[in-house]
Amino acid sequence: MANNIFFLLSRKLYPDSKAKQECFFEWRVEAENIVRLKKVMPYPTLDDIYSIYPSERFSEYDCQYVKKSELEIEWKNLRKNRQIESIIKDRRSKGFEIAFISDMYLDSRFVRNVLEDEGLCEKGDRIYISSECKKSKSDGLLFDYVYKDLRPEYWCHYGDNKRSDFINARKKNIDAKLIRNTEYTPIEKYILKIYKNTRNFYLCSCLIGFARYARISVCGEENYDIVGFSSDVVIPIYLSFVCDILAVSEKEGFKRLYFLARDGWLLFHIAKMLTGESGNLELKYLYVSRKSLYLPTVDTLDRLNVERCFGIKDGGLTIEKIISYFKLEGFVDCASIDEGNKKNEKSRLNSLFSWLGNQSGNALVNQYIANEKQEINRYFRQEGLLDHIPYAFVDVGWKGSGLNAINMLQKRYGIQPSVCFYWHTFKRCRNDFPINFYTHNRNIDLPIYFISLVEDFLSANPQLSTVGYRTENGLTVPVFDPNSMVDNEVVAQTNKAVAEIIIACIREFGLMKEVSVILAAMEETLINAVMYRPYLLPIRALAKLKYYNERTGTKSGLSKKLNLYQAFKYITGCDIHELWAEACICYTYPKVGKYLINTHYAASKVLRFVRRKLHS
Incomplete structure (x- = not known):
């Protein structure tokens, strides 16, 4: 989004004046259209745009300094797309000639320097810029211009604009491929829509831009959904x-x-x-x-101390929980405790505390407690x-x-x-x-x-x-604990990598002082989206996570594929006994998840009404 560049430029030029920030931003947004209309230049260059720079209005800086500052910000924002990079390498290896085509006001020399710096462009590669060729991809004429210059036997074009790079190229009989990983995700579109008419819209837009950059930079074939969830949900929150x-x-x-x-x-x-x-x-x-902390906090392992650690009465305690969190596996003989008490948890607990209170059990455990206290x-x-x-x-x-x-x-x-x-x-x-x-x-x-x-x-x-x-x-x-590894290291390292990129962008463009306000608002929006609009999120990422389902005693994905019977039960308003049923619906039926969730809520209301009538 070009306006983000102008927003960042206004902050750089006038960090201490909100009024000057806003006025310069508004001028820069309109400048290109002013040149087109007043000077009848359909494809203005950056020099053309700055030829109408209002030096009296923004007298602190001359035209050349402002233009140079804009180019510096452009340079920082132009980063390679890993997917495109791999395509270029593959095509070069197969003998294809590479040419770069773009609709923009920057000149080809600047664009070449950026592409070479990113390792995408080689010395003999051609670069065609709309402002120099006076033709555009948006109306298809730039493709005609390039064809006359190169005369290719076969032309394969890659781009991320559906109309300019795909539809218009196809009309010219070019084998066009649409690159989709630069598109705004559904949740990004939703956030931008919410904040469109707010004062902090462009600050929000820049953060969304940083998230997109992180997604494109970190993303690979295998972790696409994980990176998307990390950049759009995890790191902002x-x-x-x-x-x-x-x-x-x-x-x-x-x-x-x-x-x-x-x-x-x-x-x-x-x-x-x-x-x-x-x-x-x-x-x-x-x-x-809790396993390293609980035992050293007590002097004796009696019922009162155990309940104090857990914050619950014996109605919520189990033998297994006490043994696990107080690390009593080497001391307690569960077989002897279970004898005659298998179906009575209260009797089992009484047997455990009775054993802990007798002389032999007490001595063994007390020495263990003393050692734990010393080490912690x-x-x-x-x-x-x-x-x-x-x-x-x-x-x-x-x-x-x-x-x-x-x-x-x-x-x-x-x-x-x-x-x-x-x-x-x-x-x-x-x-x-x-x-x-x-x-x-x-x-x-x-x-x-x-x-x-x-x-x-x-x-x-x-x-x-x-x-x-x-x-x-x-x-x-x-x-x-050697048995405590959770299979989510890929998620962990992805989260960290995405955070590094987003925070580096925030620092580089001087947004540290203001970013907390919009982040707080975005977090609230994201939490509500998780609860009420999960169909906006890359739910497939959660299928790779495994949580322990106490009801079934098995491990299951937070989002998982549902069978037809489960889906039918859900749609008709029934409980399907999944930890997050809406995530499972969106994962199973991503295109219609929104409508199925709404149907479920409507059906649930009807069922509740019928039940009330039957019991009244």
């Missing part, structure tokens, strides 16, 4: 969160932030990218998990958690049980309990623990499938889960 964290941290005087493993991995890297090396806020990554104390001291400076934690959230465990340890060490920045917390759980936290998305009720979406995609990471600590050569290091 997490950028908004981290910008909020950094702003509040500066306001409240925090000197250090600890990003909690594993969900804080991408957030940690985004924060480092945003603050740079010279930031006043120290950023650290803390290897913790060393790790916390080593990582600076015992320093008397203001610091906070960062995590994705949900209940706050992890922060509760850390706070209990802080109190044990005589440290004031620290707060945590959470992306979201469930309202029903906000008073389960005596902790203090900041919830980024405080007033939104999110469906349960967001847990899997956030943990398995937004917070995808290449790490194992921390289960404890050990000291080696004076250094305390985390101990990992």
Whole structure:
């Protein structure tokens, strides 16, 4: 979008004057049309456009400086398309002559320099620019001009404009191929439509442009959907969160932030990218998990202490959960506990706590607890958690049980309990623990499938889960669970690569100070799209993720193909027992997913009405 270039140029020229920014932008948008009408130039060059530069109105800069600044911004924005690059290499290897054709006001020398810098153009390649040839692809005449000059026996044309590069080329009997990876995605079109008449439209448009650039740069054949979901959903949402964290941290005087493993991995890297090396806020990554934290918080492993860690009464506890999170596999004999209690969870729990309370069980476990306490104390001291400076934690959230465990340890060490920045917390759980936290998305009720979406995609990471600590050569290091690897490393590295590109663009074009406002608005729009318009998203990316389905005891994709019976049940308003039924519908029927979802909601209302009538 050319207007984005003019928007960025206006910011560069007048960083401290909103009025001058707006007026210069409006002039530059109209300048090309003014030249066409007043000077009767249907294909004006950049020199033609700047020949009408209003130097009295914008007296701070002369014409040549402004034109040079525009070319610099153009250069930064023109980047190669990997798909086109591979096509060019393939065609060259087969003996094809390569020529470049473009409708634009920039001259061929500038375009050649950019193409050569990107490794796309060789010395003998021809370049045809509409403003120089005085012909255009938009009416097909530039194709005639090129044909007369080259006289090709066979002409294959690649381009991303459906009318100019595909339809018009086909009319000239050219074998035209439409390149689609530069198109705006459905969610990008939706966001641009929403903000079209707002003051921040062009700031939003630039961010969408950065996302498109990241998508084109990182995208390959195998990860196309993953890159699309990352650039359009993951990074805008997490950028908004981290910008909020950094702003509040500066306001409240925090000197250090600890990003909690594993969900804080991408957030940690985004924060480092945003603050740079010279930031006043120290950023650290803390290897913790509930499995590494729960046991050191207790003196004795009795029912009261276990319930305090989980934040639930025995109605929500299970033997398996206690053994897993308190790492009792080497101590507890489940066979003896299960004897006579297989169908009674309450009796099983009573047997477990009875064993833990007897002399032999108590001694074994207490020694284990003492060792865990010693190691985590060393790790916390080593990582600076015992320093008397203001610091906070960062995590994705949900209940706050992890922060509760850390706070209990802080109190044990005589440290004031620290707060945590959470992306979201469930309202029903906000008073389960005596902790203090900041919830980024405080007033939104999110469906349960967001847990899997956030943990398995937004917070995808290449790490194992921390289960404890050990000291080696004076250094305390985390101990990992070798069976905790989640098969989402491709997603994790894609998210990080996309974040690097988008943040680099934000920095390069000087938008750091203003970007948080539009990111917050985009995040709200994206969350609503996930909940109510999933058909706008590249849902296929979620089919590669696997979450554990407690109902069936199996692993399943967050979006999966439905059979006809399941689809029929859904359309008629029934529950198909999938974690995210709408995602499955959109994945199975991408072209009509929107209409099937609307039909489901309408049918659900009818069913509820009928049931009320039957029971009244």
